[in-house]
Amino acid sequence: xxxxxxxxxxxxxxxxxxxxxxxxxxxxxxxxxxxxxxxxxxxxxxxxxxxxxxxxxxxxxxxxxxxxxxxxxxxxxxxxxxxxxxxxxxxxxxxxxxxxxxxxxxxxxxxxxxxxxxxxxxxxxxxxxxxxxxxxxxxxxxxxxxxxxxxxxxxxxxxxxxxxxxxxxxxxxxxxxxxxxxxxxxxxxxxxxxxxxxxxxxxxxxxxxxxxxxxxxxxxxxxxxxxxxxxxxxxxxxxxxxxxxxxxxxxxxxxxxxxxxxxxxxxxxxxxxxxxxxxxxxxxxxxxxxxxxxxxxxxxxxxxxxxxxxxxxxxxxxxxxxxxxxxxxxxxxxxxxxxxxxxxxxxxxxxxxxxxxxxxxxxxxxxxxxxxxxxxxxxxxxxxxxxxxxxxxxxxxxxxxxxxxxxxxxxxxxxxxxxxxx
Ligand SMILES: Cc1cc2nc3c(=O)[nH]c(=O)nc-3n(C[C@H](O)[C@H](O)[C@H](O)COP(=O)(O)OP(=O)(O)OC[C@H]3O[C@@H](n4cnc5c(N)ncnc54)[C@H](O)[C@@H]3O)c2cc1C
Numbered sequence: 303x304x305x306x307x308x309x310x311x312x313x314x315x316x317x318x319x320x321x322x323x324x325x326x327x328x329x330x331x332x333x334x335x336x337x338x339x340x341x342x343x344x345x346x347x348x349x350x351x352x353x354x355x356x357x358x359x360x361x362x363x364x365x366x367x368x369x370x371x372x373x374x375x376x377x378x379x380x381x382x383x384x385x386x387x388x389x390x391x392x393x394x395x396x397x398x399x400x401x402x403x404x405x406x407x408x409x410x411x412x413x414x415x416x417x418x419x420x421x422x423x424x425x426x427x428x429x430x431x432x433x434x435x436x437x438x439x440x441x442x443x444x445x446x447x448x449x450x451x452x453x454x455x456x457x458x459x460x461x462x463x464x465x466x467x468x469x470x471x472x473x474x475x476x477x478x479x480x481x482x483x484x485x486x487x488x489x490x491x492x493x494x495x496x497x498x499x500x501x502x503x504x505x506x507x508x509x510x511x512x513x514x515x516x517x518x519x520x521x522x523x524x525x526x527x528x529x530x531x532x533x534x535x536x537x538x539x540x541x542x543x544x545x546x547x548x549x550x551x552x553x554x555x556x557x558x559x560x561x562x563x564x565x566x567x568x569x570x571x572x573x574x575x576x577x578x579x580x581x582x583x584x585x586x587x588x589x590x591x592x593x594x595x596x597x598x599x600x601x602x603x604x605x606x607x608x609x610x611x612x613x614x615x616x617x618x619x620x621x622x623x624x625x626x627x628x629x630x631x632x633x634x635x636x637x638x639x640x641x642x643x644x645x646x647x648x649x650x651x652x653x654x655x656x657x658x659x660x661x662x663x664x665x666x667x668x669x670x671x672x673x674x675x676x677x678x679x680x681x682x683x684x685x686x687x688x689x690x691x692x693x694x695x696x697x698x699x700x701x702x703x704x705x706x707x708x709x710x711x712x713x714x715x716x717x718x719x720x721x722x723x724x
Pocket of ligand 1: 430434435453457460461467468470532533579662695696704706708
């Protein structure tokens with residue numbers, strides 16, 4: 303694959319035929335995650351599309367001209383014109399393939415697909431999920447010289463990577479930025495030698511056979527599997543939520559609160575997450591209206607005291623959202639008073655939803671014993687009801703879901719597995 307500079311750009315891209323260009327940076331974990339996929343796809347599509355890369359730090363002016371503001375960014379060109387959508391962040395193989403295919407005739411796409419040779423690789427342990435639970439298990443297994451592969455549908459870090467500040471992870475006197483804590487956890491595990499397959503599509507999981515297929519054609523087999531896939535935020539179920547997700551509705555204050563400087567925000571929820579995240583959003587927003595279904599918040603007392611002392615935050619009790627719509631840039635949240643059933647409308651610049659979580663278990667539910675909330679039951683060594691399958695972190699049935707408890711679960715499972723495989 304050719305590396306170019308901005309001087310060569312006009313010739314090879316503007317005058318070239320079909321081109322894909324990777325703006326990468328050094329010390330960039332998502333760029334590292336992309337590199338092997340990009341290389342493999344260049345071998346597959348290389349006869350039809352020219353694969354190029356360019357070092358963003360040394361070609362800043364061109365990056366600015368093209369509006370490239372994060373690494374990696376993949377740009378697609380045809381006869382000098384940008385085509386297909388830009389890809390950035392934790393870029394999946396399937397997203398690149400979809401863009402590449404859109405640049406080729408159907409027959410050629412079918413021919414390329416028929417050239418893909420499925421691969422099978424063997425490990426001692428497959429860990430599904432690279433949040434604190436999976437990363438810690440990976441670290442301990444690696445240090446015990448157990449051949450381990452860590453698989454994640456996103457980049458490593460789990461919820462911690464999008465938590466604005468973590469003040470209760472032992473070993474740090476000052477609160478830590480979540481993305482730094484998760485970055486350090488991930489780098490420690492990676493440096494030890496654990497193999498990473500991140501930002502992939504998990505196509506199929508067979509827990510009995512201990513087999514995971516990623517990106518359709520890559521089969522991973524192991525003697526043990528650890529499930530560490532955590533949880534996802536619950537949707538409110540109100541009309542319009544899906545439509546405006548990412549376009550006015552957010553589930554992540556670290557990611558999006560900064561876009562609400564001096565703006566008005568609606569927060570749905572009344573538990574710890576809603577209260578703590580509202581506090582954080584209030585650093586940016588001018589006014590926050592919290593909508594809560596009950597007559598009291600369910601967050602802990604310290605968090606509530608802080609919230610009630612914050613003049614920017616107002617709580618509306620006994621209400622639930624019914625629909626979300628948009629007028630221009632304004633979000634309209636229709637809420638129902640659960641006592642009077644009266645419907646009213648709140649106008650804001652954005653909506654954040656923090657109403658609990660559900661276990662990420664859809665791909666491998668069969669055969670696992672679950673509790674009544676859908677979380678995986680384990681024994682004290684983190685063994686599930688399927689022999690050779692362990693589960694750790696927020697996905698398991700337990701009372702307290704924290705970074706420290708996920709880390710502890712990961713430690714226990716890894717030590718138990720290392721002993722079994724001795
Ligand atoms: C907003 C917020 C703030 C928080 N603040 C704190 C705090 O201050 N202190 C604290 O101790 N705890 C905090 N927590 C809780 C803490 O983040 C979690 O308890 C912890 O991250 C759980 O770790 P985990 O590894 O089990 O799961 P997660 O962190 O959820 O990671 C799961 C990983 O699995 C991946 N995954 C999902 N599905 C699949 C699949 N099918 N295949 C492969 N991978 C998959 C995900 O992409 C993710 O990377 C907070 C949580 C939230 C949401």
